[in-house]
Amino acid sequence: MPTPPRSAPRLVRLADDPATLPAEIARVWAAGDAAVVAPAESTSALPEPLEQALAGQLPLPNGTALVVPTSGSTGTPRAVVLSHEALAASTAASIAALGCVPGERWALALPLRHVAGLQVLARARALGTPVHVVADAGDPRAIAAAATHAEHIALVPTQLVRCLDAGVDLRRFRSVLVGGGPLAPERANEARAAGVRLVQSYGMTETCGGCVYDGRPLDGVEIDVQHVDGDSGRVRLRGPMRATGYLGAPPNDTTSFTPDGWFVTDDVGRFAADGSLEVLGRVDAVINTGGVKVDPTIVETLLRDHPAVLDAAVLAAPDTEWGERVVAIVVPRDPTAPPTLDVLRAHVSATLPPAHAPRELVITERIVRDGLGKLSAAERDRLHALRTS
Numbered sequence: 001m002p003t004p005p006r007s008a009p010r011l012v013r014l015a016d017d018p019a020t021l022p023a024e025i026a027r028v029w030a031a032g033d034a035a036v037v038a039p040a041e042s043t044s045a046l047p048e049p050l051e052q053a054l055a056g057q058l059p060l061p062n063g064t065a066l067v068v069p070t071s072g073s074t075g076t077p078r079a080v081v082l083s084h085e086a087l088a089a090s091t092a093a094s095i096a097a098l099g100c101v102p103g104e105r106w107a108l109a110l111p112l113r114h115v116a117g118l119q120v121l122a123r124a125r126a127l128g129t130p131v132h133v134v135a136d137a138g139d140p141r142a143i144a145a146a147a148t149h150a151e152h153i154a155l156v157p158t159q160l161v162r163c164l165d166a167g168v169d170l171r172r173f174r175s176v177l178v179g180g181g182p183l184a185p186e187r188a189n190e191a192r193a194a195g196v197r198l199v200q201s202y203g204m205t206e207t208c209g210g211c212v213y214d215g216r217p218l219d220g221v222e223i224d225v226q227h228v229d230g231d232s233g234r235v236r237l238r239g240p241m242r243a244t245g246y247l248g249a250p251p252n253d254t255t256s257f258t259p260d261g262w263f264v265t266d267d268v269g270r271f272a273a274d275g276s277l278e279v280l281g282r283v284d285a286v287i288n289t290g291g292v293k294v295d296p297t298i299v300e301t302l303l304r305d306h307p308a309v310l311d312a313a314v315l316a317a318p319d320t321e322w323g324e325r326v327v328a329i330v331v332p333r334d335p336t337a338p339p340t341l342d343v344l345r346a347h348v349s350a351t352l353p354p355a356h357a358p359r360e361l362v363i364t365e366r367i368v369r370d371g372l373g374k375l376s377a378a379e380r381d382r383l384h385a386l387r388t389s
Contacts, residue, residue, distance in 0.1 A: 009034045009060045011053040011067060016112040018133045022121055029084075034064040036079075037113050049248025050079040061244050068115050068205050079247035080205045082115075089240035090208035091122045093218035098175045098199065100152060105129045107146035107153040107173075109137040111370075115209045116180055120154050140166035147172035157183040158373040160198075161304070164190055171195040179203065179210045181373050182279070184301040202279055206256070206263050208241040215276025223277055224262065225269055234283055235269040236262045268295075287316040289324050292355035299326060299348060299356050306347050308332055308339040311367045313375060313383055317360060328358035329383045331367055338363045362386050 010033045014024050021037065028035045036054070038046055047069055052058040060067070065084040069077045094100075106124045108131040110117035124131045132149040136142045140163040146153060151174040155163075160178050163170055164187060170176055171194070178188075179201030191198045201210030211221045221239035238261045245257050256264050268286075269279045281295030288294075296314035303312035311331040319325040332338035345357040364386055368379045375383075 008062065009064050010056065011036055011050075011060055013038055013040065013054055015039050018108055018112060018121075018131060021112060022125060022130070025121075029065065034060055034067060036067045036069070037118065038069070039113075047077050047079045047247070049246075053079075053247060058248060060247075064244065066118065067247055068118065069113070070205050080115075081244040081247050082205075082208055083244050086208050086241045086243060087122060089220060090119065090211065090218075091126050093220060093241065094119070094210070094213075095123055095126055097213050097218050098152065098177070100127055100175075102127050103129060104152065104174070105132055105150040107132045107134055107143075107150035109134040109143055109146070109159065110154055110156065110180075114180075114370075115205045116154055116156075119209045123152070138162075140168045144168035144170055151175070152177070154179070154201075156180040156373045157187075157301075158369075160191060161187055164194070171197075173197060175199055177201050177210070177213075182281075182297045182301050184305055186305065202277065203237075204265065206243045206265075207237055207239070208243070211237060211239060211241055212277055215272065215278065217277075225271060225277075233268065233270070235265045235267045235277070235279065237265065238262045287314075287324050287326055289316075289319070289326060289355050289359075290322040292353065294326055294356050296326070299328075299352070299358070302348055302351055303328055303330065303344060303358075306339060306344065308334070308337070308343070311369075313367050313380075314358070315380065315384060317387065319359070322359075325359040326356065327360040327362065327387065329362045329364055329367065329386065331364055335365070360387070 012028045012033050012035050014021060014035050014037050016037050016039055025035050049058055050067060050069060053060060061081060063083045064081055065087050066082045068080050068082060070080060104127055106120050108120050112118060120131060132146055134142050134146050143163055153173050154177040157178060175197050177199050183200060188198060199213050202212040203210035211218050217223050224236040225233045226236060227233040242263050266283050267279050268281050268283055269277055272278050281297050285296055286293045287296055299314045300312050303309050309330055310333045313329040315327045316324045317327045328344055341361040348357040369375060
């Protein structure tokens, strides 16, 4: 593969050190180049096109600011190309929606290898302030204490739930932006009832992070639902913060990025009566059991709310009678007293139709998640293997 001409931006690999990364990104951009945050010592394999770009063998589009690998939670990670214009539009719309003012600070409690963490840096840069780094982002007390140093913080649902369970005070933050996965409505209501200024974010790397807040699109964003089943369908998003595309993708591939500006997500959603977007789950994750379509993320969220459950994942297994059955992989809070299948079935059935209740239970010591609380494809394979081990 030929080496691209120097007129194209080079891709520079940077370490995820919050103390140095803002200055390093500024240096790379000043040179007309683009950055990817991917520590050299990482054991995770980078997407092949990203490796080729780092080696100077694959050109980047002009105007590229960042290349951000996806988490790989649904398969092979892809490298998303984000332009300066898209990042600027996303940052400006987010700041406006949250009511941030210059001089306010953001607390960093998310990994900088993902777009959500990088956007915290971008908002801080736009406000003219350094970020306050939460030393232990897994400690609810450390998260709450960050309110002494910052007005705003971004969390994933797992972090928020742990803060609620620990009873720490998040009311001092002017906004608590939560995204990266589903948050049970009961827990969101609990946070708001406790006085937390909660904002629920929906988006992905391909939209520079969250572009829908509390079900409403940010300025310049359009939402479309391609109806395929009743009032629900595949969610599409369009706006100035849409990514340029996937690095190394065939030029005629319009599956995800359409010529008329839409990004076609892997999510199923619908519009509520008030016009807000409700995300129901992933297109490729639905479990069809006895003709009933079950979204595993909703069941997982409900299982994690049981007092005997520390963490849970929901998978599908072949079933001769039902086609597929719902399998719960559970990490118990007390390993000596794990919950039973009957107990968890009753817990799920109290809220959802009976078909959503797990028909199989596997107890495990751990479920490995990335910094955004997601499962990699490899971890899903490992959890599947536990059923036959």
